[in-house]
Amino acid sequence: MTTIKSSLIWAKQRLQDSCERPLFESELLLSYHLSKDRTYLHAFDDDKIDNIEEFKSLIERRANHEPYEYIVGSASFYDIDLAVKEGVLIPRPETEILIDLVADIIKRENLTSIAEIGVGSGAISIILARKFPNLKIVATDICDIPIEVARENIKRYGLEDRVEVIKSNILDEVSESVELVVSNPPYIANDFKLEKNVKEYEPKEALFGGEVGDELLKQIVLDVKAENIKYLACEMGYNQKEAMEKFFNDIGVKYYKFYKDLARFDRGFLIEFEKEEKL
C-alpha cells in the first residue's frame, strides 16, 4: 500500500502541468479523499491510504483540468460553502465586491424586497439573505441545473421562506414588486478564448453574453428601467465600461457609478433610475 507522503509526491508530479499550486491541490484532494484536514497529512505522512485508486481518479480528473470545486462538489464563497456541480458556475471571489456594494444600499435605504437575475449556485442571494433577516429575494435563472442547485443551497441555509427561485428569462416571470435588482450575468464575448478548465467544464449559459458580450447586460438595464425599479447593480467584463457608460447616457439614467475589482480592473456598475410616479 502507498503512504500519504509517497502519494503526494506522485500527485504533485501528475498535476504539474494543470495547476498553479500542484502540491497544495494534491493535499486538498487527499484531505477530501481521507475526510481529514491538511494538518493530518503532515502529522501522519507515513500512514497508508485506503482506496488509493479512488484518490488517483480524483487526481486524474484534476490533471484533465476539471475544476477542484466540481470534483469535491463544493465551493467556498464569502463566509459559507455552497454545493456546486457541472452546469452551475463556480462563484468567483470578485462577486463578493458586488454583494458588498448592494449590501450598502440595502442597509442605507432599508430595502426589504429585491430580485436577482441569474442565480447560479445561489451565492449572491444567499449571502444577502443571511446579512439581512428582513430581506425577501426572488431569484431567476433560465437553466434547470442552477435552479435545482440554488434551491438545495437555499435549503441548506434555511432560507426557503425568504429566497424564492423561479425559472425565468431576466425578470419576465417575476410578479412581485422589488426595489433593487442585482445580477452577475453572462458577459463574455462568444469568441473569447477562455482557459481550458473554464471552457470545457463551466456552463456556456453562465459565461457568454452574445457576439459582443454585453448584449444581456444591456437588456437587463432596459428591463429594469421599464419595470420602474430604482436600483440595478451588475457585474461586468473588464473591457465593458466605455460601452456601458455610453449606453447609460443614451437611455438616460439618474445616476451611475462603476466599481473595480481587487486587481483594479473595471468590474461592474450601480445605476439609480429616475422613478416615475404612478398616477
Ligand SMILES: C[S@@+](CC[C@H](N)C(=O)[O-])C[C@H]1O[C@@H](n2cnc3c(N)ncnc32)[C@H](O)[C@@H]1O
Ligand atoms: C455568471 S452566472 C452567475 C451565477 C451566480 N449568480 C454567481 O454570481 O455565481 C450567470 C447565470 O445567469 C443565468 N442566465 C443566463 N441567461 C439568463 C437569462 N436570460 N435570464 C436569467 N438567467 C440567465 C445562467 O444560467 C447562470 O446561472
